[in-house]
Amino acid sequence: MIIAVDGPAASGKGTIARALARHYALPHLDTGLLYRAVAAKLLRDELNPEREADAVSACDFDDALLDDPYLRSDAVGKAASQASAHPLVRSALLQRQRRFAQQPGGAVLDGRDIGTVIVPEADAKLFVKATPMIRARRRHAELARHGSAPSLDKVLADIRARDDRDATRKQAPMRQAADAALLDTSFLSIDAAIQRAIALVEARMARHQSVA
Ligand SMILES: Nc1ncnc2c1ncn2[C@@H]1O[C@H](COP(=O)(O)OP(=O)(O)OP(=O)(O)O)[C@@H](O)[C@H]1O
Ligand SMILES: Nc1ccn([C@@H]2O[C@H](COP(=O)(O)O)[C@@H](O)[C@H]2O)c(=O)n1
Numbered sequence: 001m002i003i004a005v006d007g008p009a010a011s012g013k014g015t016i017a018r019a020l021a022r023h024y025a026l027p028h029l030d031t032g033l034l035y036r037a038v039a040a041k042l043l044r045d046e047l048n049p050e051r052e053a054d055a056v057s058a059c060d061f062d063d064a065l066l067d068d069p070y071l072r073s074d075a076v077g078k079a080a081s082q083a084s085a086h087p088l089v090r091s092a093l094l095q096r097q098r099r100f101a102q103q104p105g106g107a108v109l110d111g112r113d114i115g116t117v118i119v120p121e122a123d124a125k126l127f128v129k130a131t132p133m134i135r136a137r138r139r140h141a142e143l144a145r146h147g148s149a150p151s152l153d154k155v156l157a158d159i160r161a162r163d164d165r166d167a168t169r170k171q172a173p174m175r176q177a178a179d180a181a182l183l184d185t186s187f188l189s190i191d192a193a194i195q196r197a198i199a200l201v202e203a204r205m206a207r208h209q210s211v212a
Contacts (some may be wrong), residue, residue, distance in 0.1 A: 007128035031111035036044035
Protein backbone atom coordinates (compact mmCIF):
# COMPACT_ATOMS: atom_id res chain seq x y z
CA MET A 1 0.00 0.00 0.00
CA ILE A 2 1.33 3.46 -0.94
CA ILE A 3 0.11 6.40 1.15
CA ALA A 4 0.74 9.98 0.00
CA VAL A 5 0.54 12.77 2.58
CA ASP A 6 0.83 16.36 1.36
CA GLY A 7 0.29 19.76 2.91
CA PRO A 8 1.91 23.06 3.88
CA ALA A 9 4.65 23.68 6.45
CA ALA A 10 3.83 22.73 10.06
CA SER A 11 0.36 21.42 9.14
CA GLY A 12 1.22 18.17 10.96
CA LYS A 13 1.71 16.02 7.86
CA GLY A 14 5.05 14.60 9.07
CA THR A 15 3.57 13.65 12.44
CA ILE A 16 0.65 11.96 10.67
CA ALA A 17 2.84 10.25 8.04
CA ARG A 18 5.12 8.78 10.73
CA ALA A 19 2.08 7.54 12.68
CA LEU A 20 0.55 5.96 9.56
CA ALA A 21 3.87 4.26 8.81
CA ARG A 22 3.95 2.82 12.34
CA HIS A 23 0.29 1.76 12.18
CA TYR A 24 0.65 -0.08 8.84
CA ALA A 25 4.29 -1.17 9.41
CA LEU A 26 5.46 0.65 6.28
CA PRO A 27 8.71 2.53 5.64
CA HIS A 28 8.39 6.33 5.68
CA LEU A 29 10.14 9.06 3.68
CA ASP A 30 9.97 12.74 4.66
CA THR A 31 10.68 14.16 1.18
CA GLY A 32 11.14 17.67 2.58
CA LEU A 33 14.42 16.40 4.05
CA LEU A 34 15.79 15.83 0.53
CA TYR A 35 15.18 19.48 -0.40
CA ARG A 36 16.55 20.53 2.98
CA ALA A 37 19.74 18.52 2.34
CA VAL A 38 20.22 20.35 -0.97
CA ALA A 39 19.64 23.66 0.82
CA ALA A 40 22.04 22.84 3.67
CA LYS A 41 24.77 22.00 1.18
CA LEU A 42 24.13 25.23 -0.72
CA LEU A 43 24.28 27.39 2.41
CA ARG A 44 27.39 25.69 3.74
CA ASP A 45 29.15 26.14 0.38
CA GLU A 46 27.96 29.77 0.26
CA LEU A 47 26.07 29.16 -2.98
CA ASN A 48 22.80 30.79 -4.01
CA PRO A 49 19.59 28.67 -3.66
CA GLU A 50 17.83 30.98 -6.13
CA ARG A 51 20.41 30.19 -8.87
CA GLU A 52 19.38 26.99 -10.63
CA ALA A 53 22.94 25.96 -11.59
CA ASP A 54 24.09 26.30 -7.96
CA ALA A 55 21.07 24.38 -6.66
CA VAL A 56 21.53 21.52 -9.16
CA SER A 57 25.19 21.16 -8.15
CA ALA A 58 24.02 20.48 -4.56
CA CYS A 59 21.62 17.66 -5.47
CA ASP A 60 24.33 15.04 -5.19
CA PHE A 61 24.62 14.83 -1.39
CA ASP A 62 25.79 12.21 1.06
CA ASP A 63 22.87 10.36 2.76
CA ALA A 64 24.47 11.00 6.18
CA LEU A 65 23.48 14.66 5.69
CA LEU A 66 19.79 13.69 6.12
CA ASP A 67 20.41 13.13 9.87
CA ASP A 68 22.08 16.51 10.43
CA PRO A 69 20.04 18.65 12.93
CA TYR A 70 21.04 21.76 10.89
CA LEU A 71 18.47 20.63 8.31
CA ARG A 72 15.69 21.51 10.80
CA SER A 73 16.67 25.20 11.02
CA ASP A 74 14.49 28.00 9.68
CA ALA A 75 17.23 29.23 7.35
CA VAL A 76 17.51 25.81 5.72
CA GLY A 77 13.69 25.57 5.39
CA LYS A 78 13.58 28.88 3.53
CA ALA A 79 16.50 27.96 1.25
CA ALA A 80 14.88 24.55 0.59
CA SER A 81 11.74 26.29 -0.59
CA GLN A 82 13.80 28.52 -2.92
CA ALA A 83 15.89 25.64 -4.31
CA SER A 84 12.85 23.37 -4.75
CA ALA A 85 11.26 25.79 -7.24
CA HIS A 86 13.89 24.90 -9.90
CA PRO A 87 12.63 22.25 -12.35
CA LEU A 88 16.11 20.66 -12.61
CA VAL A 89 16.31 20.24 -8.83
CA ARG A 90 12.90 18.55 -8.77
CA SER A 91 13.83 16.19 -11.59
CA ALA A 92 17.17 15.34 -9.91
CA LEU A 93 15.26 14.15 -6.79
CA LEU A 94 12.29 12.52 -8.54
CA GLN A 95 13.51 8.97 -9.17
CA ARG A 96 14.81 8.55 -5.63
CA GLN A 97 11.33 9.33 -4.27
CA ARG A 98 9.58 7.08 -6.80
CA ARG A 99 11.93 4.17 -6.03
CA PHE A 100 11.17 4.57 -2.33
CA ALA A 101 7.41 4.61 -3.00
CA GLN A 102 7.52 1.56 -5.26
CA GLN A 103 9.43 -0.79 -2.95
CA PRO A 104 7.68 -4.14 -2.29
CA GLY A 105 4.92 -3.77 0.31
CA GLY A 106 4.59 -0.04 -0.22
CA ALA A 107 5.51 3.05 1.74
CA VAL A 108 4.31 6.32 3.25
CA LEU A 109 5.73 9.55 1.79
CA ASP A 110 5.03 13.10 2.89
CA GLY A 111 5.74 16.34 1.07
CA ARG A 112 4.09 18.82 -1.28
CA ASP A 113 3.66 16.94 -4.58
CA ILE A 114 3.48 13.28 -3.54
CA GLY A 115 -0.13 12.67 -4.57
CA THR A 116 0.05 14.88 -7.65
CA VAL A 117 3.48 14.14 -9.19
CA ILE A 118 5.60 11.57 -7.35
CA VAL A 119 3.01 8.79 -6.94
CA PRO A 120 -0.28 9.86 -8.53
CA GLU A 121 -1.26 6.17 -8.39
CA ALA A 122 -1.01 6.07 -4.55
CA ASP A 123 -3.66 3.90 -2.86
CA ALA A 124 -4.58 6.58 -0.34
CA LYS A 125 -3.89 10.32 -0.40
CA LEU A 126 -4.29 12.89 2.36
CA PHE A 127 -3.94 16.65 2.13
CA VAL A 128 -3.27 17.98 5.64
CA LYS A 129 -3.95 21.63 6.43
CA ALA A 130 -4.29 24.04 9.37
CA THR A 131 -4.66 27.82 9.55
CA PRO A 132 -1.44 29.85 9.09
CA MET A 133 -1.63 31.20 12.68
CA ILE A 134 -2.05 27.75 14.20
CA ARG A 135 0.84 26.42 12.11
CA ALA A 136 2.97 29.40 13.15
CA ARG A 137 2.21 28.74 16.85
CA ARG A 138 3.18 25.08 16.45
CA ARG A 139 6.42 25.92 14.64
CA HIS A 140 7.21 28.70 17.13
CA ALA A 141 6.83 26.27 20.05
CA GLU A 142 8.94 23.67 18.23
CA LEU A 143 11.74 26.19 17.55
CA ALA A 144 11.63 27.35 21.18
CA ARG A 145 12.01 23.72 22.34
CA HIS A 146 15.14 23.52 20.20
CA GLY A 147 16.57 26.71 21.71
CA SER A 148 15.85 29.13 18.87
CA ALA A 149 13.46 32.03 19.53
CA PRO A 150 12.35 34.09 16.52
CA SER A 151 9.18 36.11 17.26
CA LEU A 152 5.78 34.58 16.48
CA ASP A 153 5.26 37.35 13.89
CA LYS A 154 8.46 36.38 12.10
CA VAL A 155 7.52 32.68 12.10
CA LEU A 156 4.06 33.55 10.73
CA ALA A 157 5.55 35.77 8.00
CA ASP A 158 8.00 32.98 7.03
CA ILE A 159 5.16 30.43 6.86
CA ARG A 160 3.07 32.72 4.64
CA ALA A 161 6.04 33.40 2.33
CA ARG A 162 6.81 29.67 2.10
CA ASP A 163 3.16 28.78 1.38
CA ASP A 164 3.10 31.37 -1.38
CA ARG A 165 6.36 30.17 -2.99
CA ASP A 166 5.41 26.48 -2.72
CA ALA A 167 1.89 26.97 -4.11
CA THR A 168 2.74 29.32 -6.98
CA ARG A 169 5.90 27.76 -8.46
CA LYS A 170 5.46 26.51 -12.03
CA GLN A 171 6.78 22.97 -11.50
CA ALA A 172 4.87 20.65 -9.14
CA PRO A 173 3.20 23.36 -7.05
CA MET A 174 1.78 22.35 -3.68
CA ARG A 175 -1.90 21.52 -4.16
CA GLN A 176 -4.49 18.99 -3.06
CA ALA A 177 -4.80 16.11 -5.56
CA ALA A 178 -8.34 15.73 -6.91
CA ASP A 179 -8.64 12.33 -5.20
CA ALA A 180 -7.02 13.30 -1.87
CA ALA A 181 -8.98 13.42 1.38
CA LEU A 182 -8.71 16.76 3.18
CA LEU A 183 -7.71 16.67 6.85
CA ASP A 184 -7.85 19.97 8.73
CA THR A 185 -5.82 19.57 11.95
CA SER A 186 -6.38 23.16 13.18
CA PHE A 187 -8.56 22.12 16.11
CA LEU A 188 -7.46 18.48 16.52
CA SER A 189 -4.98 17.19 19.07
CA ILE A 190 -2.11 15.12 17.66
CA ASP A 191 -3.84 11.89 18.73
CA ALA A 192 -7.19 12.96 17.24
CA ALA A 193 -5.49 13.96 13.96
CA ILE A 194 -3.77 10.57 13.75
CA GLN A 195 -7.02 8.67 14.44
CA ARG A 196 -8.80 10.72 11.78
CA ALA A 197 -5.99 10.02 9.28
CA ILE A 198 -6.22 6.27 9.91
CA ALA A 199 -10.02 6.43 9.47
CA LEU A 200 -9.61 8.27 6.15
CA VAL A 201 -7.08 5.72 4.87
CA GLU A 202 -9.34 2.83 5.96
CA ALA A 203 -12.31 4.43 4.17
CA ARG A 204 -10.25 4.83 1.00
CA MET A 205 -9.03 1.20 1.12
CA ALA A 206 -12.59 -0.07 1.74
CA ARG A 207 -13.75 1.90 -1.30
CA HIS A 208 -10.97 0.34 -3.45
CA GLN A 209 -12.02 -3.15 -2.27
CA SER A 210 -15.70 -2.58 -3.01
CA VAL A 211 -14.80 -1.46 -6.57
CA ALA A 212 -12.42 -4.42 -7.18
N1 LIG B 1 -2.64 18.29 15.64
C1 LIG B 1 -1.60 18.89 16.22
N2 LIG B 1 -1.80 19.66 17.31
C2 LIG B 1 -0.77 20.30 17.90
N3 LIG B 1 0.53 20.24 17.48
C3 LIG B 1 0.77 19.50 16.40
C4 LIG B 1 -0.28 18.80 15.71
N4 LIG B 1 0.29 18.14 14.66
C5 LIG B 1 1.61 18.43 14.69
N5 LIG B 1 1.90 19.23 15.74
C6 LIG B 1 3.22 19.78 16.09
O1 LIG B 1 3.48 20.82 15.14
C7 LIG B 1 4.84 20.81 14.73
C8 LIG B 1 4.90 20.61 13.20
O2 LIG B 1 4.39 19.30 12.91
P1 LIG B 1 5.00 18.44 11.72
O3 LIG B 1 6.51 18.45 11.79
O4 LIG B 1 4.31 17.15 11.72
O5 LIG B 1 4.53 19.34 10.49
P2 LIG B 1 4.93 19.21 8.96
O6 LIG B 1 3.70 19.55 8.20
O7 LIG B 1 5.55 17.88 8.68
O8 LIG B 1 5.99 20.38 8.83
P3 LIG B 1 7.21 20.58 7.78
O9 LIG B 1 6.69 20.35 6.42
O10 LIG B 1 7.60 22.00 7.95
O11 LIG B 1 8.25 19.58 8.15
C9 LIG B 1 5.50 19.69 15.53
O12 LIG B 1 6.10 20.28 16.68
C10 LIG B 1 4.36 18.78 15.93
O13 LIG B 1 4.59 18.09 17.13
N1 LIG C 1 7.72 17.01 -1.82
C1 LIG C 1 8.28 18.19 -1.44
C2 LIG C 1 8.77 18.37 -0.14
C3 LIG C 1 9.34 19.58 0.18
N2 LIG C 1 9.43 20.55 -0.75
C4 LIG C 1 10.11 21.82 -0.48
O1 LIG C 1 11.02 21.72 0.60
C5 LIG C 1 10.72 22.70 1.60
C6 LIG C 1 11.02 22.12 2.96
O2 LIG C 1 10.08 21.07 3.20
P1 LIG C 1 9.56 20.68 4.67
O3 LIG C 1 8.42 19.73 4.42
O4 LIG C 1 10.70 20.01 5.36
O5 LIG C 1 9.15 21.93 5.35
C7 LIG C 1 9.26 23.08 1.37
O6 LIG C 1 8.94 24.41 1.74
C8 LIG C 1 9.12 22.91 -0.15
O7 LIG C 1 9.53 24.09 -0.82
C9 LIG C 1 8.91 20.36 -2.00
O8 LIG C 1 8.95 21.26 -2.85
N3 LIG C 1 8.34 19.17 -2.33
